[in-house]
Amino acid sequence: DGGITQSPKYLFRKEGQNVTLSCEQNLNHDAMYWYRQDPGQGLRLIYYSQIVNDFQKGDIAEGYSVSREKKESFPLTVTSAQKNPTAFYLCASSIGQGARSNQPQHFGDGTRLSIL
Amino acid sequence: QKEVEQNSGPLSVPEGAIASLNCTYSDRGSQSFFWYRQYSGKSPELIMSIYSNGDKEDGRFTAQLNKASQYVSLLIRDSQPSDSATYLCAVNHWGLTGGGNKLTFGTGTQLKVEL
Numbered sequence: 001d002g003g004i005t006q007s008p009k010y011l012f013r014k015e016g017q018n019v020t021l022s023c024e025q026n027l028n029h030d031a032m033y034w035y036r037q038d039p040g041q042g043l044r045l046i047y048y049s050q051i052v053n054d055f056q057k058g059d060i061a062e063g064y065s066v067s068r069e070k071k072e073s074f075p076l077t078v079t080s081a082q083k084n085p086t087a088f089y090l091c092a093s094s095i096g097q098g099a100r101s102n103q104p105q106h107f108g109d110g111t112r113l114s115i116l
Numbered sequence: 117q118k119e120v121e122q123n124s125g126p127l128s129v130p131e132g133a134i135a136s137l138n139c140t141y142s143d144r145g146s147q148s149f150f151w152y153r154q155y156s157g158k159s160p161e162l163i164m165s166i167y168s169n170g171d172k173e174d175g176r177f178t179a180q181l182n183k184a185s186q187y188v189s190l191l192i193r194d195s196q197p198s199d200s201a202t203y204l205c206a207v208n209h210w211g212l213t214g215g216g217n218k219l220t221f222g223t224g225t226q227l228k229v230e231l
Contacts, residue, residue: 033219042120042204042221043160090159102148102167102208105219107159 002027004108006091011113013078013085021076021111023091030096032074033105036060037088046089049074050096078113086114119143120207122222130230135192137225139205142186148208149181149188154224155201164190195229202226 004025013019025032031050035043045058049068063082068074074093078085089112092105121140129135137151148167152160166172166179166188178191188207192199202224209218 040124040223042223045218104148104150104162104165104206104208106162107152110159 004091004093004106006089006108006111008111009109011111012116013113014116016080018077018079019113021078021089021091021113023074023076023108024072025074025091025093025108026072027093027106028071029093029106030071031094031105032068033092033094034058034064034066034074034076035090035092037090037110043090046076088112119220120205120222122203122205122225124223125226126228127225128228128230129195131195131197133195135195135199135227135229137190137192137203137205137227139188139190139207139222140186141188141205141207141220143207143209143220144183144186146183146186146207146209149179150206150208150219151177151179151188151190152204152206152221153201154204160204192227195227197229197231200227200229 007022033048034046037043044060046064047066049055052071055066055068065077088110090110091108094105095103119142151164153163154160164177164179166181169181172179176193180189204224205222206219
């Protein structure tokens with residue numbers, strides 16, 4: 001079945017540790033996104049990528065890094081510089097940019113990150 | 117100033133009633149509008165898209181858009197307990213580096229459908 005797979009579902013980070021969240025899609029979508037959701041707040045954009053080997057910072061990129069080496073994959077690394085990483089992380093994808101950029105984004109099941 | 121505003125609720129309606137969820141947005145250049153449903157602890161699920169003024173119906177759901185008033189709403193007819201969730205309004209507009217679109221989310225309205 002086509003969709004977006006995020007792993008792991010739950011992740012725990014120790015002090016000073018970097019952790020990587022996986023996001024894979026088989027929808028043949030060009031654009032991929034990472035959001036963070038905190039209780040009582042809307043989704044906030046961390047990073048996005050509209051094409052392979054290119055990505056841009058969103059509204060809250062500090063303390064995070066990404067790569068887009070393959071169309072299907074857009075992993076997010078939460079670095080030790082992110083002092084408040086506890087949140088629900090959501091990966092999304094959409095068909096693409098330009099004339100097709102009005103299409104909706106579809107979400108994976110999310111990864112819940114906590115601090116040990 | 118928030119770009120997309122929703123009443124956080126909770127909005128409580130009896131089973132079988134019509135639930136009305138509202139959203140206002142600030143960017144007049146917004147081009148497309150979406151409603152997502154999010155159950156507690158789960159990820160958002162797209163339930164409606166609307167691109168032009170007027171009403172769009174899909175089953176028990178109707179989305180309404182008024183660009184002049186910068187207002188979009190979602191009506192749920194014959195509300196069921198399974199409709200109890202948080203409903204996120206999302207507005208799409210040009211704003212990303214490289215010419216891409218940006219999806220801005222409201223904080224969501226919690227709907228409770230009571231037996």
